[in-house]
Amino acid sequence: MALVVKKFGGSSVATTEKILAVAQRILSEKKPDDKIVVVVSAMGDTTDNLITLAEGIDKEPYKASYLREMDMLLTTGEQISISLLAMAFQKLGQPAISLTGSMVGMKTDSVHTKGRILDINPARVFEELEKGNIVVVAGFQGADKLGDPVTLGRGGSDASAVALAGALKADECEIFTDVDGVYSADPRIVKNAHKMKEITYREMLEMARLGAGVMQPRSVEMGHYFHIPIHVRSTFNDKIGTVIREAYTLEDNYFEIRGVAHDPKVAKIAVLGVSNTPGIAYKIFSALADANISVDMIVQSIRNLEKNITDMVFTIDESDLAQAKKVIDKVAEEIDAASVLVEEDVAKVSIVGAGMVGNPGVASKMFGALSKAGVNIDIISTSEISVSCLIKGSQLVEAVNSIHDEFFKE
Amino acid sequence: MALVVKKFGGSSVATTEKILAVAQRILSEKKPDDKIVVVVSAMGDTTDNLITLAEGIDKEPYKASYLREMDMLLTTGEQISISLLAMAFQKLGQPAISLTGSMVGMKTDSVHTKGRILDINPARVFEELEKGNIVVVAGFQGADKLGDPVTLGRGGSDASAVALAGALKADECEIFTDVDGVYSADPRIVKNAHKMKEITYREMLEMARLGAGVMQPRSVEMGHYFHIPIHVRSTFNDKIGTVIREAYTLEDNYFEIRGVAHDPKVAKIAVLGVSNTPGIAYKIFSALADANISVDMIVQSIRNLEKNITDMVFTIDESDLAQAKKVIDKVAEEIDAASVLVEEDVAKVSIVGAGMVGNPGVASKMFGALSKAGVNIDIISTSEISVSCLIKGSQLVEAVNSIHDEFFKE
Numbered sequence: 001m002a003l004v005v006k007k008f009g010g011s012s013v014a015t016t017e018k019i020l021a022v023a024q025r026i027l028s029e030k031k032p033d034d035k036i037v038v039v040v041s042a043m044g045d046t047t048d049n050l051i052t053l054a055e056g057i058d059k060e061p062y063k064a065s066y067l068r069e070m071d072m073l074l075t076t077g078e079q080i081s082i083s084l085l086a087m088a089f090q091k092l093g094q095p096a097i098s099l100t101g102s103m104v105g106m107k108t109d110s111v112h113t114k115g116r117i118l119d120i121n122p123a124r125v126f127e128e129l130e131k132g133n134i135v136v137v138a139g140f141q142g143a144d145k146l147g148d149p150v151t152l153g154r155g156g157s158d159a160s161a162v163a164l165a166g167a168l169k170a171d172e173c174e175i176f177t178d179v180d181g182v183y184s185a186d187p188r189i190v191k192n193a194h195k196m197k198e199i200t201y202r203e204m205l206e207m208a209r210l211g212a213g214v215m216q217p218r219s220v221e222m223g224h225y226f227h228i229p230i231h232v233r234s235t236f237n238d239k240i241g242t243v244i245r246e247a248y249t250l251e252d253n254y255f256e257i258r259g260v261a262h263d264p265k266v267a268k269i270a271v272l273g274v275s276n277t278p279g280i281a282y283k284i285f286s287a288l289a290d291a292n293i294s295v296d297m298i299v300q301s302i303r304n305l306e307k308n309i310t311d312m313v314f315t316i317d318e319s320d321l322a323q324a325k326k327v328i329d330k331v332a333e334e335i336d337a338a339s340v341l342v343e344e345d346v347a348k349v350s351i352v353g354a355g356m357v358g359n360p361g362v363a364s365k366m367f368g369a370l371s372k373a374g375v376n377i378d379i380i381s382t383s384e385i386s387v388s389c390l391i392k393g394s395q396l397v398e399a400v401n402s403i404h405d406e407f408f409k410e
Numbered sequence: 411m412a413l414v415v416k417k418f419g420g421s422s423v424a425t426t427e428k429i430l431a432v433a434q435r436i437l438s439e440k441k442p443d444d445k446i447v448v449v450v451s452a453m454g455d456t457t458d459n460l461i462t463l464a465e466g467i468d469k470e471p472y473k474a475s476y477l478r479e480m481d482m483l484l485t486t487g488e489q490i491s492i493s494l495l496a497m498a499f500q501k502l503g504q505p506a507i508s509l510t511g512s513m514v515g516m517k518t519d520s521v522h523t524k525g526r527i528l529d530i531n532p533a534r535v536f537e538e539l540e541k542g543n544i545v546v547v548a549g550f551q552g553a554d555k556l557g558d559p560v561t562l563g564r565g566g567s568d569a570s571a572v573a574l575a576g577a578l579k580a581d582e583c584e585i586f587t588d589v590d591g592v593y594s595a596d597p598r599i600v601k602n603a604h605k606m607k608e609i610t611y612r613e614m615l616e617m618a619r620l621g622a623g624v625m626q627p628r629s630v631e632m633g634h635y636f637h638i639p640i641h642v643r644s645t646f647n648d649k650i651g652t653v654i655r656e657a658y659t660l661e662d663n664y665f666e667i668r669g670v671a672h673d674p675k676v677a678k679i680a681v682l683g684v685s686n687t688p689g690i691a692y693k694i695f696s697a698l699a700d701a702n703i704s705v706d707m708i709v710q711s712i713r714n715l716e717k718n719i720t721d722m723v724f725t726i727d728e729s730d731l732a733q734a735k736k737v738i739d740k741v742a743e744e745i746d747a748a749s750v751l752v753e754e755d756v757a758k759v760s761i762v763g764a765g766m767v768g769n770p771g772v773a774s775k776m777f778g779a780l781s782k783a784g785v786n787i788d789i790i791s792t793s794e795i796s797v798s799c800l801i802k803g804s805q806l807v808e809a810v811n812s813i814h815d816e817f818f819k820e
């Protein structure tokens with residue numbers, strides 16, 4: 001017997017046909033004694049349609065004063081999909097019951113549309129499982145201490161599934177998605193990328209941070225916290241996917257690195273010709289922080305030792321570029337910088353793996369692979385379990401492939 | 411200061427434009443100190459669209475095993491409209507908050523899709539009113555002791571508004587509808603029908619039972635139970651409508667009768683040539699009761715005293731006719747009746763008024779009016795506050811007008 005939480009996203013339940021197919025698939029894999037909790041998102045376009053309705057009241061429905069009502073509105077999306085999926089199970093002869101976020105005891109703070117999970121009291125879920133029901137739970141939502149519905153924001157559906165699995169002390173949380181697992185590199189770019197059987201929470205977090213889009217960091221953190229293995233697998237086939245867990249269980253799973261991540265959505269800003277006096281870095285980066293802009297890589301390099309002139313180069317998310325440029329132009333004037341340069345054709349390529357700790361050969365192997373591919377390295381940054389290089393955006397595909405070949409060649 | 415519950419139906423909130431108009435209208439009538447609770451139904455077609463979705467899972471979504479999930483599904487309809495109406499108030503500068511049936515403490519039994527209200531604990535409503543909010547409440551729904559959503563079935567929106575008004579000890583419950591009050595006869599049929607200023611609960615119940623469609627008996631009973639005046643008025647203008655209450659407050663409001671009701675959806679069945687022995691009536695009517703068919707008027711008349719042969723004539727709702735005919739044909743065979751006749755072109759016309767008690771002149775005045783219009787009376791039945799006549803369906807309009815003229819001529 002196993003207690004498993006299975007999570008299906010909105011595209012998996014976009015129509016009633018697909019909802020019936022999800023029910024069918026779950027039943028085909030269910031062993032007689034299995035206890036199953038299914039967490040689902042709103043059907044396909046439902047959320048967008050609800051937002052369009054709200055725009056009929058006010059073109060800016062995400063104003064602060066509306067957020068509580070937006071949550072009241074948006075939580076209906078999952079309530080629709082859970083009731084239909086429970087009916088689908090019943091039609092197939094399987095007792096099932098749907099429960100909202102509030103009903104599964106998913107307690108959140110009151111930050112509407114961006115709620116955080118505070119606690120889960122899933123007594124009702126246990127009761128319904130005991131009765132022989134498959135329990136269908138609304139993802140992405142909980143309720144605050146007043147009992148008001150609260151949505152969990154970006155990555156909230158996966159996070160609520162993993163957190164619920166934690167509270168239920170489930171054996172595993174399966175996340176069904178449009179890819180069939182976590183790959184050693186993006187398979188759309190690297191032809192011979194391989195699917196990992198396992199990856200640790202820490203490595204997965206680092207992969208996600210460095211651009212791998214499979215899982216939101218939030219749910220991986222949740223899995224780490226609750227020690228729940230997260231099985232990322234495909235909605236469209238029944239192959240085993242990738243299990244994210246504390247530590248590897250499989251001997252044959254060791255490589256020097258786990259994977260190659262990349263992020264093309266990067267921009268570089270260089271503040272050139274700055275006087276190298278105390279407080280200059282603080283001025284630049286506190287101004288960016290005040291504007292809520294995250295800075296990733298930072299390099300400070302001496303240009304003229306005699307005159308004590310330095311250059312300050314850093315990277316940010318491409319989407320923050322316009323705002324960051326404004327902020328930096330203003331600061332540059334204040335600190336009397338020679339000039340500000342912006343470069344958009346940059347990208348970041350990274351290797352990730354717990355195995356590289358204290359193994360300097362790994363980084364140099366990466367640099368060698370880039371050199372072999374004729375790729376110049378602009379900035380290098382490292383963490384305990386990763387090395388990242390900023391390169392020309394137009395060379396990203398060759399770079400990723402060359403590094404992947406170097407580490408995973410047969 | 412007044413505490414008023416206002417109820418708007420689905421057609422009043424069918425679009426976001428209409429929702430904004432409802433909010434505007436409520437604010438234009440609101441005095442600064444008024445405390446206002448608005449109960450709304452689902453937007454126009456929402457419920458039908460949700461049922462269509464459920465039919466995508468199973469063509470018969472109202473099977474018993476699905477009913478709990480149907481309630482989970484259908485309660486989203488009002489949850490959408492309340493969130494949008496609360497946003498509309500906020501857009502107009504009025505603090506407002508939406509609450510589901512469960513959140514206003516509307517406790518129901520667990521008879522899904524046909525729930526009955528057991529109790530209301532509106533603590534949250536009082537709290538939100540105290541904060542200066544207009545409270546927007548989902549009609550038609552409550553929650554059972556498990557916290558599962560339950561819809562209230564036919565007439566449930568009005569009933570939940572009136573019950574909530576009762577629990578809040580509101581000064582009045584306003585029901586906004588597509589007519590501007592209760593008329594002395596259906597104004598579509600009787601040109602000079604007048605709008606009543608007031609009517610008692612008992613008279614309104616009798617009018618409703620006898621065919622007047624303005625209010626469902628359920629909410630009138632609820633108003634009677636809680637002693638809440640129900641003000642029936644138009645969504646489309648701000649005229650005073652009709653107040654349903656315990657007893658009249660207005661001197662000029664007395665007539666011999668209150669109004670003329672009619673019901674064209676009646677069918678007559680005659681079981682002819684039955685032996686007049688004990689248990690025959692029981693056999694006929696228990697068979698109908700077992701098939702869940704309500705019988706209205708009943709007449710038993712002796713055809714042949716010598717042979718002790720009798721005829722049994724009764725009326726039922728037209729929609730039950732096909733099923734009733736089957737039941738009666740079977741019983742007729744068992745009791746060896748001579749024949750069964752069915753007549754569909756029949757209708758019922760009634761006068762209603764507490765004033766007629768112990769005033770035999772009122773009934774004869776009605777019969778006189780029918781005679782004057784050349785209408786033959788088939789069956790007569792009376793209650794304490796009404797007299798009803800079964801007549802030919804094709805003569806209904808003349809009959810109603812002639813009776814109305816007789817009692818309300820200037």
